[in-house]
Amino acid sequence: MGRRRPLRIAFGRIFQESNAFSPLATTIDDFRRAHWISDDALLAACGRRGVEIPGYVKRAELSGFLRAAERDGAVEAVPLCSIAALPSGQVAPEAFADLQAELLKRLSTAGPIDGLFLSLHGAMRIAGATEDAEGQLLKAIRARVGAELPIAVCYDLHANFTPAKADLATISCALRTNPHRDMYRVGQRTAELLIARLRSKFRPTRAWRKLPLVLGGGAGIDFLAPMRRIFLMARLFERLPRVRYVSLYMCHPWSDASDLGWAVDVLTDNDQVLAERLAERLAEMIWQVRDVPLPTLYTPREAIEKARAAKWARKAGHVALIDVADVPPAGGTGASTTMLAELIASPPKMTTYIPLCDPQAAVALSALAPGSAVSRAVGGSIDPDRHRPVTIEGRLLGVHDTKFGATVTVACGEVKLVITEKPPMTINPTFFSDVGLDPKRADVVIQKSLFHYRVYWWKTALRHVPFDGAGATSLDHLRGVQLAVPSYPLDQTISDWRAADKRLRKLA
Numbered sequence: 001m002g003r004r005r006p007l008r009i010a011f012g013r014i015f016q017e018s019n020a021f022s023p024l025a026t027t028i029d030d031f032r033r034a035h036w037i038s039d040d041a042l043l044a045a046c047g048r049r050g051v052e053i054p055g056y057v058k059r060a061e062l063s064g065f066l067r068a069a070e071r072d073g074a075v076e077a078v079p080l081c082s083i084a085a086l087p088s089g090q091v092a093p094e095a096f097a098d099l100q101a102e103l104l105k106r107l108s109t110a111g112p113i114d115g116l117f118l119s120l121h122g123a124m125r126i127a128g129a130t131e132d133a134e135g136q137l138l139k140a141i142r143a144r145v146g147a148e149l150p151i152a153v154c155y156d157l158h159a160n161f162t163p164a165k166a167d168l169a170t171i172s173c174a175l176r177t178n179p180h181r182d183m184y185r186v187g188q189r190t191a192e193l194l195i196a197r198l199r200s201k202f203r204p205t206r207a208w209r210k211l212p213l214v215l216g217g218g219a220g221i222d223f224l225a226p227m228r229r230i231f232l233m234a235r236l237f238e239r240l241p242r243v244r245y246v247s248l249y250m251c252h253p254w255s256d257a258s259d260l261g262w263a264v265d266v267l268t269d270n271d272q273v274l275a276e277r278l279a280e281r282l283a284e285m286i287w288q289v290r291d292v293p294l295p296t297l298y299t300p301r302e303a304i305e306k307a308r309a310a311k312w313a314r315k316a317g318h319v320a321l322i323d324v325a326d327v328p329p330a331g332g333t334g335a336s337t338t339m340l341a342e343l344i345a346s347p348p349k350m351t352t353y354i355p356l357c358d359p360q361a362a363v364a365l366s367a368l369a370p371g372s373a374v375s376r377a378v379g380g381s382i383d384p385d386r387h388r389p390v391t392i393e394g395r396l397l398g399v400h401d402t403k404f405g406a407t408v409t410v411a412c413g414e415v416k417l418v419i420t421e422k423p424p425m426t427i428n429p430t431f432f433s434d435v436g437l438d439p440k441r442a443d444v445v446i447q448k449s450l451f452h453y454r455v456y457w458w459k460t461a462l463r464h465v466p467f468d469g470a471g472a473t474s475l476d477h478l479r480g481v482q483l484a485v486p487s488y489p490l491d492q493t494i495s496d497w498r499a500a501d502k503r504l505r506k507l508a
């Protein structure tokens with residue numbers, strides 16, 4: 001065997017999930033603060049001793065890419081930049097222009113490359129401009145590198161797959177777990193496919209379908225019914241000799257894109273007929289489970305009563321009350337006061353941890369000494385149309401500087417409030433333990449995460465009760481969205497998805 005041809009592949013990331021119902025804009029500072037590395041620092045972060053996105057994830061898509069490059073043995077990985085912001089409101093146009101310019105500048109100075117590997121979210125929006133930020137980015141990249149350069153993109157499962165995304169990249173692969181825990185694996189697989197394409201070992205041939213479906217399939221968890229069977233089928237398809245990857249996109253319902261919808265994308269080795277057939281079958285399977293409902297949502301009062309009744313769960317661990325309408329990892333602000341108002345009005349007689357985003361209160365209370373009495377209104381400053389201030393009387397427990405900015409803890413009897421300057425992410429128990437609240441001591445924890453938190457809280461969160469407060473991730477918003485085609489569940493009379501699919505795949 002002769003020596004393999006050396007390849008140069010550039011790699012990078014631009015990543016944010018946009019919630020169009022958040023009153024906050026995502027600015028360039030939000031990216032700078034959350035994650036922004038390039039060149040050798042990026043290469044080191046993705047290496048064996050590095051941490052790809054400190055504070056969030058050790059190994060993700062770009063580490064997976066690097067691993068595949070190393071395994072090949074003749075790939076030079078050329079670092080561009082890796083930039084991400086937390087899920088929040090839409091990206092400000094000038095911020096997006098800066099991000100795009102940064103990536104293009106690094107591409108221009110990267111020297112000759114054989115391929116490009118990107119990690120993108122797929123549900124980023126630019127305020128007042130395009131609904132498909134990644135489609136626009138790919139367009140700008142193509143204008144720079146030409147139509148022929150093979151480009152592989154790793155997307156979040158909640159991407160809104162569009163004609164621009166399908167046409168402008170050679171290979172697209174979605175994460176296949178929800179909650180997401182396979183960023184590294186999928187990154188590696190995507191990179192292997194790109195390298196195989198560059199070594200002329202396969203001819204990427206795709207077929208995709210888009211469903212008039214913005215919400216369906218129950219909670220959408222990959223290992224639970226009804227989605228389990230569909231993800232399993234996708235894996236079975238991948239065992240067929242000519243199938244290389246099967247992506248299933250569930251879209252981000254709060255992105256408010258007019259062409260929003262679930263999609264499937266089948267990648268084969270030069271077999272268009274097979275790709276079309278499998279995409280069609282998988283789309284039909286998804287359509288058949290569209291009406292599996294989400295778990296029942298309770299009112300805050302009902303949720304507290306459920307926690308009170310769950311004596312065993314409280315003894316052995318705690319009850320998680322999930323504020324589904326105010327989830328920062330899906331772009332919520334964390335500023336909802338609906339549950340807090342309930343807890344203050346009628347104290348629960350259970351040790352209850354609750355986060356709240358209120359920049360003004362967090363900064364003002366940070367100036368006080370721990371132990372000080374606290375008597376003031378909190379909440380209502382970020383999203384006054386939805387959230388009313390609540391007056392609390394209590395004692396300041398601690399003052400901290402965390403990745404959520406100024407952070408204070410206040411005890412109002414058994415209710416322990418964590419007030420943050422930035423939207424709080426409670427996915428990891430360290431959110432509470434870092435500010436001196438032992439998660440093991442809680443009877444009730446108010447979760448601001450849909451279900452991703454279960455990955456980290458499984459030892460102590462023994463009951464899960466979703467409730468509907470009010471916020472940017474309330475499903476009520478979906479009633480008002482303007483969609484290009486009638487879609488389920490807003491229109492429940494649609495019986496077949498195929499006519500809508502044809503229209504959605506043509507929309508630019």
Ligand SMILES: [Zn+2]
Pocket residue numbers: 156157158180
């Ligand atoms: Zn996602």
